[in-house]
Amino acid sequence: MQIMNNYRCLMLCCFLSIMAAAQKDPILIDEVSAVIGKNAIFKSEIMSSAEQLKMQGAPNDLSTECYVLQERLFEKLLVHKAEVDSIEVSDSEIDDAIDRRMSYMLMRLGGSEIEFQKFYGKSVLQFKKEIRGTVADNILAQKVRSNITRDVSVSPTDVKNYFSSIPKDSLPVVPESYKIAQLVIKAKPNKTEKERVRKKLEDVRKRILNGSDFDLMARIYSKDPGSRERGGDLGFLSRNQLVPEFSAVAFKLQVGEVSEIVESPFGFHLIQMLEKKGNLIHARHILMIPEIYPTDMNIAKQRADSIKSVIKSGVNFNKLASDLSDDEQSKINGGVVRNNQTGGNYFEVEELEQSLYLKLQSMNEGEITEPEVFNMIDNSMAYRIIYLMDKLDFHVANIQSDYDRIKSAALSAKQELEVKKWINSHLEGTFIKLPENYRGCPILSVWYANETKPLVKK
Structure with a gap:
C-alpha cells in the first residue's frame, strides 16, 4: 500500500x-x-x-x-x-x-x-x-x-493483521473506483466467407506441398502480425500457451510435416512442425482470418439486444454472462472484469477507457449499458453489455470496501520478504x-x- x-x-x-x-x-x-x-x-x-x-x-x-x-x-x-x-x-x-x-x-x-x-x-x-x-x-x-x-499466499487473518499494522494516520486514500461485469457477443463470420478463406488457405497448402517455401507463403499470406515477418515462426511453445484447437493438431505433427487446415477462435491455421524439445514444440503457421461484414455485426447486435431484454426482465446478469458471453476470461467469473494490475475487481478512473468511465459516471449500481461495439484483445469485433456492480466514492481505505486491494498489498508484502531472502542467498x-x-x-x-x-x- x-x-x-x-x-x-x-x-x-x-x-x-x-x-x-x-x-x-x-x-x-x-x-x-x-x-x-x-x-x-x-x-x-x-x-x-x-x-x-x-x-x-x-x-x-x-x-x-x-x-x-x-x-x-x-x-x-x-x-x-x-x-x-x-x-x-x-x-x-x-x-x-x-x-x-x-x-x-x-x-x-x-x-x-x-x-x-x-x-x-x-x-x-x-x-x-x-x-x-x-x-x-x-x-x-x-x-x-x-x-x-x-507458493506464497495470504489468509484472511494475514490480511486483517496487515491492515491493522498500518497506522491510522497512514491509511491510503482510495480514489473513485468501479466494479463491473460484461457480457460479450462476438460477431461471427458467415458460412460463405469462412468457406472462401478455408479454400484460399487450402490452395496455399497445396502450393507448399508441391514445393513452395512455407516461410515465403507465410510472409505473403499470413494475417498474424506477430509472426508474419519471421515467416510464421512461433518459436518454442508449451501446450498451455496455445489454444486447444491449435495444440491438439500441432503436437501430433512430425518434424517437417504440414497440417491440414485448423480452425480456432483466431481463424484458420496451416501449421508446420520445425522441432521438438521435451514438452515444447517449435512450429510456424499461416493464419487467415475471415472478414466480418456489416450483416455479421447486425446479427451480433440483434443477439445482444435480445439478451439485454432478458436482463431487463430480471434474469441474473452474472448467470447469463457465464452461460452466453464470448469473452473466455471474464465469463468464468460471471462476467466480472478483473483488474490485472491490482489482482482485484475494482478499477480506478484512470484505469478505465474514457468513454466507458463517462457512461459509468452517470449510472446507478445494478444498471446496464446499451450494447456497444467492442474491440476484443484479439482484435475481433463484438458487442458488449456492461453491468455496474459497485461504485466506490473517494474514501480512506477500510477492510470492508477495499478487501481486494488490501489483500493484494498484503500478498505483495509477503512476497517481498520471500524475494529478499532469495536475494540474500544468491x-x-x-x-x-x-x-x-x-x-x-x-x-x-x-x-x-x-x-x-x-x-x-x-
Whole structure:
C-alpha cells in the first residue's frame, strides 16, 4: 500500500517510453552505472526512470534513484539466474508482451501510429525491434520471480493483521473506483466467407506441398502480425500457451510435416512442425482470418439486444454472462472484469477507457449499458453489455470496501520478504559492480555489502 509499491508496475512502461524517445535527438555515449553478472545497467536508465516516477508523485530526491537502481539490480539478478538455469523465453511470448505494451503506449496517443512516429521520431516497427531485448529480459525476470513467490499466499487473518499494522494516520486514500461485469457477443463470420478463406488457405497448402517455401507463403499470406515477418515462426511453445484447437493438431505433427487446415477462435491455421524439445514444440503457421461484414455485426447486435431484454426482465446478469458471453476470461467469473494490475475487481478512473468511465459516471449500481461495439484483445469485433456492480466514492481505505486491494498489498508484502531472502542467498558468488554515488542509500546496503571486491596485486 506504500507509494513505491505502486511504481513497480510503472517501471517497464517508463523505461520503454524512454527508449522510444532515446534516439529522437543525438545523445552522448551512455555510461555504465552497474553490472550484475554479464548484464549492464546504464546511467540513463536510472536517471530517466527516476524522473518519470517523480512525475507520478515519487519523492523528489535521491531515494527515487536508489529505488530505481534497486529494481534494475533485482531484474538483472533474475536475468542472470535465468541464464545460469537455462530458462528460455519464446518469440511468441516476446511478441505478445510487446503488443500489449505497444497497445498501451498507442492508447495514450489516441491509437494513431502516425502520431506515435511524430512523437517519438520512429515507427512502431522500429520501436518494436529496439525494445525486443529489454522485453525478453523482463519476461525472463518475471519467470524467475514467479518461481520464487509461487507458493506464497495470504489468509484472511494475514490480511486483517496487515491492515491493522498500518497506522491510522497512514491509511491510503482510495480514489473513485468501479466494479463491473460484461457480457460479450462476438460477431461471427458467415458460412460463405469462412468457406472462401478455408479454400484460399487450402490452395496455399497445396502450393507448399508441391514445393513452395512455407516461410515465403507465410510472409505473403499470413494475417498474424506477430509472426508474419519471421515467416510464421512461433518459436518454442508449451501446450498451455496455445489454444486447444491449435495444440491438439500441432503436437501430433512430425518434424517437417504440414497440417491440414485448423480452425480456432483466431481463424484458420496451416501449421508446420520445425522441432521438438521435451514438452515444447517449435512450429510456424499461416493464419487467415475471415472478414466480418456489416450483416455479421447486425446479427451480433440483434443477439445482444435480445439478451439485454432478458436482463431487463430480471434474469441474473452474472448467470447469463457465464452461460452466453464470448469473452473466455471474464465469463468464468460471471462476467466480472478483473483488474490485472491490482489482482482485484475494482478499477480506478484512470484505469478505465474514457468513454466507458463517462457512461459509468452517470449510472446507478445494478444498471446496464446499451450494447456497444467492442474491440476484443484479439482484435475481433463484438458487442458488449456492461453491468455496474459497485461504485466506490473517494474514501480512506477500510477492510470492508477495499478487501481486494488490501489483500493484494498484503500478498505483495509477503512476497517481498520471500524475494529478499532469495536475494540474500544468491548475491554471493555473483559478479556485482556498483556506482559510488548511491553507496549511502539504505535500501541498497545489502547490494553494496556483497559487491565484488577488486583483485589486489601482490
